Amino acid sequence: MSAAPREAVRQVTGKPGGARRVRDWRRALVVSLAVAVAAIAGACKENLDGGPACSAAAALCPGQHVDLRDTIIDPVLAFDSTFSGFPVTGGEFFLPLVNYGDTLETVAIARFDTLITLFSPPGDTVQSVAYADSVYLRLAVDLTHARVPDSVRIDVYDVGDTTLAAGFVDTVPAMLRQRFTPRRIIGGRTYSKIELVDSVLVPVKDSAMLARLADSTFGWPRLRVGIRVRGIGGPVAFRIGSEESGNPMKLRYRPKADTAVHQQEVDLASGDPADREDIRVDLRDFTVVLKTLLPDLPHRITLGGIPGHRAYLRFDIPSWLSDSTTVIRATLRLTQVPYPFGADSDTIVVHPHVVLASPQITDVRRASTFLAQAGLVVGDSLSVTPGASGVREIEMYSLVRGWAAQAGAANAPPRAVVLAVGDEGTIPRIATFYSTTAGPGLRPRMRVTYIPRVGFGTP
Amino acid sequence: MMRGALTGLVSLAATAALQAAATPAGAGAQGALSQLGFGYPAGGVSARSLATGGALADADPLSAVNPAAIVLNARARGYIQFEPEFRTVQVGAVSTPTTTFRFPLFMVTGQQSKATFALSYASFMDRTWSNSYPDTQAIGGERIPSTVLTSSEGGIADIRGAVAWSFNERIHVGIAAHLFPGQDRVVAGRIFPDSLQAGGFQNTNTYTFEGAGASLGAVWITPSHVTLAADLRAGGSLSMRLGDSVRVGSGRVPLRYGASVLYDGVPGAVFAVRYSRERWTDLRGLGSSSLGIADATDFSAGAEAAGPRLGPSTVTFRLGYRARGLPFTYLGDRVGETMAGGGIGVPLGGTRAFLDLGLARVARRAADVRERAWIMSLGVGIKP
Incomplete structure (x- = not known):
């Protein structure tokens, strides 16, 4: 059986050529293959994004809009519950001082439960504090979202318990409210609006400080104060720094008339409750709502x-x-x-x-x-x-x-x-x-x- | 001996399948006329046939078209084809260039006495594209700017097992069973610049396809330098599922018939014409009801001529032209495709291997969209 019919269809046959023609064609072949390889190499750099055509003719890209x-x-709620009392007492980043008349009033409480009773004059031995002047309470004022009238009165109250009254807790508003009476004012001053920036020094009576320094009812002299504000000419609301904010209240006084003696600065400290250090830390300063009719x-x-x-x-x-x-x-x-x-x-x-x-x-x-x-x-x-x-x-x-x-x-x-x-x-x-x-x-x-x-x- | 041939065939098929899996699939873009619907029908033609415009396809042993044509192959052969397409879509003044890689055909053949066997993998529909473009999206009563990110990767394959029988050197018949497995991983996503209002997303759906069909064909090499080759493929059901379970559509594998007429009366040359018709509307029901489908005719003419000898074999040159319709319509218009190209066939290592290289300039048109492309086809055949 002849193979010719199959061969004719399978691959056509050329006439034999000379050696030179073969060389020429081989050269052409090499060039052709080189072009092919170059084209394939170019093809390796794919460009997949046909998006512009879709923008130009949306019908070219049907079915690409998913069904929203x-x-x-x-x-949507199974239930909701509103809770009050946040942040927890003593956890405030700032202490609000608010007085909206009959509507809302808050005070800030600061505990200085470790008053400094000894000092070292320059070139002298350690002495007990038996004198105090230039007593100030330093407040770091924050006016964010503040409402300040032309003048603001800041009063300092002695809210500490000097009698060890049974059951008195100075975190309970009802009990504290009784301490904010005129006879317990131990300092204060009226500030104009422009004075109430950055920080203010609120004067405290020297005698009140001396009295506390001499009082050892609790084993160590201490002073607990309440800060109360009152706007003259309108409501007042601003904040002061707390222990949590890193800019807390400071109590300063001079232990000797001699100006060469360095001023004492007392940090916040709380001695109560004795068995809960975590709460003691919180209660160094805190806010109490004295009055609210909201x-x-x-x-x-x-x-x-x-x-x-x-x-x-x-x-x-x-x-x-x-x-x-x-x-x-x-x-x-x-x-x-x-x-x-x-x-x-x-x-x-x-x-x-x-x-x-x-x-x-x-x-x-x-x-x-x-x-x-x-x-x-x-x-x-x-x-x-x-x-x-x-x-x-x-x-x-x-x-x-x-x-x-x-x-x-x-x-x-x-x-x-x-x-x-x-x-x-x-x-x-x-x-x-x-x-x-x-x-x-x-x-x-x-x-x-x-x-x-x-x-x-x-x- | 029969057993040995079959073992070799299976081994070659496995190798080809592994290569297919390991090779990155093509990626192009929807946003092109050729990528509408279920994708581009590569047609299963070899690089040799492509270079002749497809005119040789029904008589080409390396094209997965006519099962009878495999008898014209060598006794045992493996064939692999790579086919990048460089496409530019023109819509008004907007021109979008994209590139698609395809590995559209693998085939192994073996011969035993008067019987020839072939196993092939061909791309039936290539649906691989990606898009990203700006768009607005109505969400909660507002129109929000966004960027669309979509892509599709995969398609439907035509796996054919063919057997041909040679009654004599002039008359050959063949029959084939076809499986149409497929997978299409579709990603749809959006990115919203204002991520506070709306969240970007990227959802993926993986569709799988399964279908079957059968084809038969004949090749008659007449004594008068004319060769007639014809074939018919009848479709079974073709279904599409979301994942492995939910059936989302079903249709039929399109009926296809075609014939090539070859004339080799001029020494060293073969001239061919081919006509084919594919009933794409058989796919109706596989996709959404709004998908436009049209039956299509494929006509091509081409020639192959012998060049100089390279050792014991000859270099061949090819030329061809093709005009056909694509299956999926654009805004109700049929999409036409014309192709003009040529190529060469180069023997490598004597008669043990060959390289077919085809290059075609393709134009597609529908409504106001024009698409031009270069398709390069590179086929390598090895005779073990």
């Missing part, structure tokens, strides 16, 4: 104020949303209710904090103290004024995504957020919102934009 869906979760509104989420309020929000996100979708946007919608206290210029910044407490912590108030930093996971915040009303929105898709990722995990934190204001407990401004117990159009709800995890990419 919207839903409103209403109610109403606690029922069925409201209340934030801010003095003492500070914060709200614990436990979310109830449907499992179908967290398990089988990708959340693109999740907007918590709160309806603000006007609060009958505060000016239009009073701004309150509300921060959502992610609750980090494990499910084992069932005390919700306690759980509302285990929080992530503001801005972590939820970067959004609210800026409102107390008297405003309407719907306020907080974007929190990343948190909802995080909850979805934790679904089924052991000891996953509860799906909860705490709303707290910036400078909590130090600014007398309150914002209120409708709580879960309000009606459908008012209670907290969440608008969620999501993508079902199926249903795209089909030609």
Whole structure:
């Protein structure tokens, strides 16, 4: 059988050529192959992005718009609880000094439980303090969010217990209130508005200081003072530095008339309670609300104020949303209710904090103290004024995504957020919102934009 | 001996499959007429056939088209093909260049007496592209600027097992079974510059395909320098699933028939024309109902001529022209593709190996979109 028919189709046959022609063609072949290799090398630099064509003609890129869906979760909260008393007594970063007349008054308490009783004059031996003059209390003033009238009176009260009265606790407002009487004033001064900057020295009576230095009722001389302010010509509110801020109150006095003797400076210290050093540290300085007539509104989420309020929000996100979708946007919608206290210029910044407490912590108030930093996971915040009303929105898709990722995990934190204001407990401004117990159009709800995890990419 | 040939064939097939898996798949872009729908139909033609515009395809043993044509192959051969495409899409004043790499064809053949066997892997539909472009997205009642990031990687393959029988040196018939497996990994995502408001996302869906078909063909080498080659592929069902479970569509493998006529009456040359018709509308139901599909005709003409001898073999030169329709419409318009090109075939190492190189200038057009491309095809065959 001849192989010719197959060969004709398989590969055509050329005529034999001379050796020179073969060399020429080989050369051409080498050139051709070189071009081919160069082209292939060029092809290795891929350019994948056909996007501009899609922008120019959307029909060229069909099916690239994924199906985004919207839903409103209403109610979105399983429950909410508002707690007051934040920060805890003694944990204030700043100490608010507020006097709004009959509405609100706060005082700052400072404990100097280790007064210096010995001093060393230059070139002399150690001596006991039996003299005091130029006694001052140094306050570091912070005017953030302050309201200061033309003049401010700052009074210093001796709130220490000199009689070891049974049951007296100087952290209890009702008991302390009795100590803020005129006969207990041991110092003070009126300051003009322009004087009230940076730091001020409030004079204290030398005799009061000497009396305390000589008093050994508690085994060691001590002085506990209360700072009270009064605006002349209007309400007053400003803050002073605390031990936590690193700029606390200082007590200064001269132990000898001789100006060559160095001035003594006494730091804050607390001797009570003897068995709890952690609390002693906190109670070196703290805030006490002497008077408040600000109403606690029922069925409201209340934030801010003095003492500070914060709200614990436990979310109830449907499992179908967290398990089988990708959340693109999740907007918590709160309806603000006007609060009958505060000016239009009073701004309150509300921060959502992610609750980090494990499910084992069932005390919700306690759980509302285990929080992530503001801005972590939820970067959004609210800026409102107390008297405003309407719907306020907080974007929190990343948190909802995080909850979805934790679904089924052991000891996953509860799906909860705490709303707290910036400078909590130090600014007398309150914002209120409708709580879960309000009606459908008012209670907290969440608008969620999501993508079902199926249903795209089909030609 | 039969057993030995089959073992070799399986071994070559495994090697080819491994190479396919290890090689990065092509990547181009939707946003091109050729990438609409389920992607670009490479057609299973070899570099040699491509250089002749596809005119030789029905009589080409290295094209996975006509199962009878495999008898024209060497006794045992392995073949691999690389095919980059350099494409520019023109929409108005916007010109978008993209590049696609393809490995569209692997084939191994073996011969035993009057029977020839072939196993091939060909790209049936290549749906590999990626896009990124600015866009706005309505979220929660607001339009938010964003950047779209989408991509598709994969496609549908045509795995063919063919057997051909030679009644004599002039009459050959063949039959083949086809499997159409496939996978398409689609990523859809967006990035929002304002990440406080909305979160970017990147979702992935992986679709799988499964289908089957059968083809038969014949080659008749007439005594009068004319060779007739014809084939028919009948489709079975073709389904698409999301992952391994949810069936999202089903259609049929398109019916295809075609014929090539070759004339070798001029010494050292072969002239060929080919006509083929593919009923792409059989795919209806596989994708969404809005996907425009049109049946298409493929016509080509080309020639192959012998050049100088290189050792015991000859260098060949090829030239061809092709006009065909693509399966997926653009805004209701059929997408036409024309191709003009040429190439050379170079023997390597005597008769033990060869290199086929094809280069084609391609133009596609529909509505106001023009697409031009260079397709380079590089095929290497080895005779063990």
